[in-house]
Amino acid sequence: LVPLVVAIDGPSGSGKSSTSRGVAARLGLRYLDTGAMYRGMTWWMLENGVDVSDPSAVAARAREARIESGTDPLAPTITVDGVDVAEAIRGEAVTGAVSPVSAVPEVRAVLLDLQRSIIAADGGIVVEGRDIGSVVAPDAPVKVYLTADPEARALRRAAEEGGSDVAATQQSLLARDKIDSGRTVSPLTMAEGAVHLDTTPYSLDEVIGLVVDLVEAVE
Numbered sequence: 001l002v003p004l005v006v007a008i009d010g011p012s013g014s015g016k017s018s019t020s021r022g023v024a025a026r027l028g029l030r031y032l033d034t035g036a037m038y039r040g041m042t043w044w045m046l047e048n049g050v051d052v053s054d055p056s057a058v059a060a061r062a063r064e065a066r067i068e069s070g071t072d073p074l075a076p077t078i079t080v081d082g083v084d085v086a087e088a089i090r091g092e093a094v095t096g097a098v099s100p101v102s103a104v105p106e107v108r109a110v111l112l113d114l115q116r117s118i119i120a121a122d123g124g125i126v127v128e129g130r131d132i133g134s135v136v137a138p139d140a141p142v143k144v145y146l147t148a149d150p151e152a153r154a155l156r157r158a159a160e161e162g163g164s165d166v167a168a169t170q171q172s173l174l175a176r177d178k179i180d181s182g183r184t185v186s187p188l189t190m191a192e193g194a195v196h197l198d199t200t201p202y203s204l205d206e207v208i209g210l211v212v213d214l215v216e217a218v219e
């Protein structure tokens, strides 16, 4: 019996988190937000005074952070060294530093192991990120690549952040896309076998429905 893995990748603000949680909740699957793990690692680096603009400084300490992710789609949790960082990892400091930290190969190696061990535990799982279908779970039977127009992504993200400036949000999203797509290790890319879904014209419920259909088609 092959456990069900649903890989959902895409750029920032494409609707990955809401879609992934909704699909997992509807199908009774676990849920893993790998972006939150990269954010948790970044929070740890900042908290411990590591110079996040120095890749070798980040690499040297990547194995020290203890990152734990809960997998309930209705109540996702993330702790770092036992501290609940769910809110802190959405702040500006972490958002501004997460892409360069995520480009450090040692960081990716540590989190890749952690992600694979969570995926391998009991029960199907929806996993969202940038490299799930390409690197973390290349054998996933369902792979989705979500995109949306930059304006739509910025509007959604600014609303999520409680009304941040849309133009500034769009700039920040595009800056992260550029680093995430351009890095050497596991760049953001559409995985082989992934279904491309442009969510711009759809409501969240519609996107969840489309992905649920894809999952049910392989079961």
Ligand code: C5P
Binding pocket: 012, 013, 034, 035, 036, 038, 039, 098, 099, 100, 102, 103, 128, 129, 130, 131, 132, 176, 180
């Ligand atoms: O998904 P989210 O926007 O929270 O991800 C934050 C950052 O974490 C991304 O911009 C990217 O730099 C990094 N990330 C990654 N690989 C993943 C998930 C996230 O490099 N699988």
